Amino acid sequence: MSRRVFSGVQPTGTLHIGNYLGAIQQFTELQQEEDCLFCIVDLHALTVPQDPVVLREATLKTAGIYLASGIDPKKATVFIQSSVGAHAELAWFLNCIATFGELNRMTQFKEKSTNQETVSSALFTYPVLMAADILLYQTDVVPVGDDQKQHLELSRDIAQRFNHRYGETFKVPEPKILGVGSRIMGLDDASKKMSKSADTDLNRIELLDSPDVIRKKIKRAVTDSGRDVYYDEENKAAVSNLMTIYSRFSGDSLDTIQERYAGKGYGDFKKDLAEVVVEGLRPLQGRYEELSREPQYLLDILKEGAEKAGAIAEQTMKDVKEKVGIVRL
Helix, strand or coil: CCCEEEEEECCCCCCEHHHHHHHHHHHHHHCCCCEEEEEECHHHHCCCCCCHHHHHHHHHHHHHHHHHCCCCCCCEEEEEHHHCCHHHHHHHHHHCCCCHHHHHCCHHHHHHHCCCCCCCHHHHHHHHHHHHHHHCCCCCEEEECHHHHHHHHHHHHHHHHHHHHHCCCCCCCEEEECCCCCCCECCCCCCCECCCCCCCHHHCCECCCCHHHHHHHHHHCCCCCCCCCCCECCCEHHHHHHHHHHHHHHCCCHHHHHHHCCCCHHHHHHHHHHHHHHHHHHHHHHHHHHHHCCHHHHHHHHHHHHHHHHHHHHHHHHHHHHHHCCCCC
C-alpha cells in the first residue's frame, strides 16, 4: 500500500536549481510509488506583504514549473493551498493546541523577524498553518531539508497532543530527509544555501534563466584558493558545491569530474559546467514554454487537484469538528 506524501512550496521568488536538485527531482521519483500531494502554499506567502498581481502570476508560474519539471498530474495531486479552505480552518483548531512557548522557539521566525519594523502575527503562527497543511491529508511522509525539521517536529507534537486530548484523529507524519546533493549552496557564498530570497540573483541559477544568464552566473561564481578541482567540503567548499551541481546534472561521479579536470584549473571546469547546466535545464524550459501557451490546461489541472485534495480534507475536518464538539447543522 502506498504512503501519502505531502510537500508545499511558496510562490515567492523564482524556483532555482537548488529547489530542483534538492527536492523536485526526488518528488518525481516519489510519485512513481507513493500517493503524492504537491501544493503551492500561497497562504504562507501572505505572512509578508505581497503585490496581488505578482502573487497571482507567481503562483501559476510555480505550478507550471512543477509540471515542467516532471511532476505528473496523473500520478500526483497538484493544487493551490488557498483553493482548499480547510487549510486555514484547520490551522485555527491547531492554533488552539499549539503553545506560545513552542512557537517562540521556532528559529525561522527569529531569523525572518530580525531587524523588521513590524512583524505580522501570521509570521509567528505560520508553522501551525504548515502543520495544518500536513495533518489535513493524514500524511505519512514529509520530505524535508535540514531547515524544515523543526517545523515537522512541531507538526508531530501538535498531532500527538490533539490525539491525546480528543482521541486518535491525525496520523503522526514521519520525515523523509532529502538525499545526497539536496543541499545546494549559493554561487556567491558557499556557506549559505542557494535561496529564492537572497539579496542578489547571483546567488542562484533560476530554472528559467536563459543560457547566457546561466553562463554569466557560473563564470562569476566564487571559487576557492588554488586552481585544482577536487571535492573537499571543508577546504574547498565553493568548488565542491559546483562539482555537486555538475554531478547532479550530468550523472557523472565526483571522482570522474575530478579526473577530467586534473591540471586544467577552474576556467575550463566552469565553462563546461555552464554548458552542462544549460543542457540539463533545456527540456524543463521547453516544457514550460509549451505550458505557457496553454494557460487553461494548467488551470484545469489545478482545479482538478483542488477537488481531489478537498475531498480528503473534508473527511478530516468532519472528524476534527466531531471530536472537538462543534455543532454541525
